[in-house]
Amino acid sequence: MIDNQYNYSTPNKPVNMRLFFSKYLRNWYWFVIALVAALGGAYYYLRNTTPIYQVSAALLIKKEDKGMIGDDIIKSENSKPSEKNIENEIETLKSRTLIQRVVDDLNLNIAYFQKGDVRDDEEIFDSSPIHVNVIKLNPTAYYAPVSVHILNPKQYELLDEEGNKKGEYNFNQVAKSDYGTFNVTYIDSLYNPEKNVIKVAFYDKESTIQQYQGAVKVELNNQKSTVLKLGMETSVPSKGKAILAKLMDEYTFAVLTDKNKEAASTMQFIDERLRMITGELGNVEKNVESYKSEAGITDLSAEGNLFLESVKDNDARLNDVDIQLKMLSGVERYLRSSQDGAAPATVMGNDAVLSGLLRKLSDLSTQQEKYNRTTQPDNPYRQTIEAQIASTKASILDYVSNQRQNLLVTQSSLKQQNGRFTSSIRTIPRKEREFVNIKRQQSIKENLYLLLLQKKEETAIAHAPSITDSRVMDAPYSSPGPIKPSHSSIYMLAVFAGLLIPAGFISARGLMNDKVQSRKEIEEETGIAVFGEITRKPKQLKNNIVDLTSHSLIAEQFKILRANLQYAAREDGAVDGQVILITSSVSGEGKSFVSINLALSLALLNKKVIVLELDLRKPQTAQYLNMTQLDKPGISSYLDGRIGHEQLIQQTQVHPNLYFISSGPIPNNPTELLSNGRIQVLLDQLRNEFDYIILDTPPVSMLADATLLGPYTDTAFYVVRHEYTPRNYMRLLSNLNDSHKFKSLNVIVNAVNYPNSEDFGYGYSYPKRKAY
Numbered sequence: 025m026i027d028n029q030y031n032y033s034t035p036n037k038p039v040n041m042r043l044f045f046s047k048y049l050r051n052w053y054w055f056v057i058a059l060v061a062a063l064g065g066a067y068y069y070l071r072n073t074t075p076i077y078q079v080s081a082a083l084l085i086k087k088e089d090k091g092m093i094g095d096d097i098i099k100s101e102n103s104k105p106s107e108k109n110i111e112n113e114i115e116t117l118k119s120r121t122l123i124q125r126v127v128d129d130l131n132l133n134i135a136y137f138q139k140g141d142v143r144d145d146e147e148i149f150d151s152s153p154i155h156v157n158v159i160k161l162n163p164t165a166y167y168a169p170v171s172v173h174i175l176n177p178k179q180y181e182l183l184d185e186e187g188n189k190k191g192e193y194n195f196n197q198v199a200k201s202d203y204g205t206f207n208v209t210y211i212d213s214l215y216n217p218e219k220n221v222i223k224v225a226f227y228d229k230e231s232t233i234q235q236y237q238g239a240v241k242v243e244l245n246n247q248k249s250t251v252l253k254l255g256m257e258t259s260v261p262s263k264g265k266a267i268l269a270k271l272m273d274e275y276t277f278a279v280l281t282d283k284n285k286e287a288a289s290t291m292q293f294i295d296e297r298l299r300m301i302t303g304e305l306g307n308v309e310k311n312v313e314s315y316k317s318e319a320g321i322t323d324l325s326a327e328g329n330l331f332l333e334s335v336k337d338n339d340a341r342l343n344d345v346d347i348q349l350k351m352l353s354g355v356e357r358y359l360r361s362s363q364d365g366a367a368p369a370t371v372m373g374n375d376a377v378l379s380g381l382l383r384k385l386s387d388l389s390t391q392q393e394k395y396n397r398t399t400q401p402d403n404p405y406r407q408t409i410e411a412q413i414a415s416t417k418a419s420i421l422d423y424v425s426n427q428r429q430n431l432l433v434t435q436s437s438l439k440q441q442n443g444r445f446t447s448s449i450r451t452i453p454r455k456e457r458e459f460v461n462i463k464r465q466q467s468i469k470e471n472l473y474l475l476l477l478q479k480k481e482e483t484a485i486a487h488a489p490s491i492t493d494s495r496v497m498d499a500p501y502s503s504p505g506p507i508k509p510s511h512s513s514i515y516m517l518a519v520f521a522g523l524l525i526p527a528g529f530i531s532a533r534g535l536m537n538d539k540v541q542s543r544k545e546i547e548e549e550t551g552i553a554v555f556g557e558i559t560r561k562p563k564q565l566k567n568n569i570v571d572l573t574s575h576s577l578i579a580e581q582f583k584i585l586r587a588n589l590q591y592a593a594r595e596d597g598a599v600d601g602q603v604i605l606i607t608s609s610v611s612g613e614g615k616s617f618v619s620i621n622l623a624l625s626l627a628l629l630n631k632k633v634i635v636l637e638l639d640l641r642k643p644q645t646a647q648y649l650n651m652t653q654l655d656k657p658g659i660s661s662y663l664d665g666r667i668g669h670e671q672l673i674q675q676t677q678v679h680p681n682l683y684f685i686s687s688g689p690i691p692n693n694p695t696e697l698l699s700n701g702r703i704q705v706l707l708d709q710l711r712n713e714f715d716y717i718i719l720d721t722p723p724v725s726m727l728a729d730a731t732l733l734g735p736y737t738d739t740a741f742y743v744v745r746h747e748y749t750p751r752n753y754m755r756l757l758s759n760l761n762d763s764h765k766f767k768s769l770n771v772i773v774n775a776v777n778y779p780n781s782e783d784f785g786y787g788y789s790y791p792k793r794k795a796y
């Protein structure tokens with residue numbers, strides 16, 4: 025009996041990488057085709073996709089020096105006012121107001137395109153030979169672009185999206201069309217006769233502003249510096265550089281405007297005071313002149329001059345206190361009102377703390393205006409800014425209240441001292457005393473006038489229009505090559521796709537395929553070692569009889585199968601003829617093909633071999649041997665007792681040692697005939713006459729005929745066809761082996777497709793030899 029058990033005692037068997045990759049290497053041409061297609065697609069994509077460039081610039085934000093004395097007082101221990109100021113500048117650069125100015129100045133809501141060498145439409149920003157000045161657009165202008173066909177330097181015609189003519193017009197003249205009212209300017213130096221059709225696209229202004237608000241990126245270049253990096257991605261580098269340059273210009277202009285607004289507020293305050301003091305000083309000087317003329321006094325005595333100097337110093341201090349009290353009143357009125365705009369000037373005061381608090385309030389107000397324009401009222405950032413403004417105003421009001429109390433105390437002390445000076449003046453002669461009082465008023469007005477003039481000049485110098493708080497470190501520049509799409513990334517992705525797609529398809533096909541693919545599947549599912557394997561039948565083989573005298577692969581495989589069978593028979597010590605049963609799972613797996621050629625290979629060893637066609641329902645063996653005799657007596661006739669076995673045996677024309685018994689007429693009850701016991705008598709008689717008796721039986725999954733014959737056989741071969749037999753029938757084979765319905769059950773794999781196999785043996789053939 026042939027030992028058909030397979031040893032699976034090595035669960036930690038290493039993965040055979042050759043077998044794993046073999047299924048992919050067999051289909052190498054798929055990978056080549058996929059790689060060529062993927063790389064070709066990548067090339068086509070890169071060729072037709074508009075490249076995107078990175079445009080960048082750098083802007084230095086200078087730190088303000090004024091108010092530094094009080095900075096340590098107004099900022100908390102962990103606050104970072106400089107960073108908050110930088111964040112404000114970042115938001116200002118991205119604000120809708122500045123972007124809108126850029127869109128308006130550069131006319132970005134109109135784009136010009138012309139046919140490119142590769143792509144159909146390529147934007148031309150600064151090289152367009154025409155310029156459209158919009159007066160009024162109709163809604164239809166935003167839905168489809170309009171084309172301007174330049175006829176000559178004086179005329180052009182409008183074309184719609186389909187190329188239909190919509191009108192002919194003159195350059196530099198107002199044109200009215202379905203798209204709206206506008207005039208077109210011709211630029212002769214940029215005209216290319218080969219590209220005389222310019223496509224013009226109109227965009228909604230609000231959408232354009234939002235688009236560039238999102239496109240412009242502003243970030244802090246280094247946390248320890250105040251350098252801002254501006255950047256944007258664009259398909260036209262010159263356009264991106266123009267946008268960033270214009271944005272920085274508008275930012276500088278806005279900063280200067282804010283500084284001028286603050287200076288104007290301060291100058292207005294000073295001018296008002298100067299006008300009032302100028303009038304008062306003129307009146308006092310007239311009083312001095314009149315008194316001198318009437319009283320005949322030309323100068324004061326030494327005592328009068330002493331008193332006058334003392335009073336002048338005291339009055340100057342008292343006047344300074346009065347100015348500070350008026351300034352505090354102005355600040356308090358501004359805070360308690362709901363007005364917006366620049367905060368009241370504090371240049372007249374030397375209070376660094378108050379100046380710092382007001383500057384902080386001004387920054388917060390600027391940030392609040394930005395959020396009011398761009399966010400909803402319930403936005404958390406907007407609510408946070410409003411809370412900070414309320415808190416800062418409360419702090420300023422508390423500080424103003426405390427300072428007013430201190431100034432009032434100082435004012436009271438100075439007035440008391442003035443009273444003492446006044447009492448002392450009474451000791452001098454009356455005329456001189458009256459003159460001292462007049463000179464005293466003149467001195468007060470002169471000092472105040474000079475102070476106001478000094479502060480006015482300081483304000484004018486500090487807020488000079490040419491002084492800005494920013495400086496362009498790097499003018500706008502573009503990347504040397506496109507950043508999108510990345511050529512290396514696209515080609516790498518194409519290579520990956522060219523490898524993964526066919527690999528995935530092959531793997532998916534293997535997972536979805538329910539046919540037997542490998543020796544490993546058979547042995548793992550059934551626990552039965554593969555006894556032999558037969559390659560696919562050669563195409564040049566017209567019938568099913570293999571020339572076993574040749575050195576072809578299929579001939580050598582049948583010889584190997586014969587040798588294995590003989591070796592197993594010698595180990596069993598068999599003397600009488602060996603009965604070999606050949607069956608399969610379903611029809612079409614080649615059991616009849618294997619039966620005939622295995623029998624022929626045994627007959628070539630000078631052994632008497634007989635093949636029994638026991639597929640009584642669908643016989644084919646006789647047809648393969650060109651011995652079709654369905655109407656003549658056969659096994660079915662013998663089983664129903666009509667003839668003896670001597671009348672059944674026929675010698676074939678294939679080989680003298682090969683005999684055959686046909687199935688005979690198809691019976692109505694083949695299973696009952698096989699169960700009546702006469703088949704055992706037949707096999708016993710044939711054992712004495714033949715060396716090998718081969719039973720070609722029907723498939724076991726459909727009929728019970730093969731299992732009925734099992735007890736009468738010495739060996740059973742189960743034919744599995746590569747890439748044909750369903751994988752789930754391996755469970756049936758395993759059950760047959762476990763139930764021991766056959767004395768020895770072995771597996772022959774037929775029609776092995778070696779180029780498409782995973783772990784079957786390699787195909788080979790002997791070279792043809794010349795005859796000598």
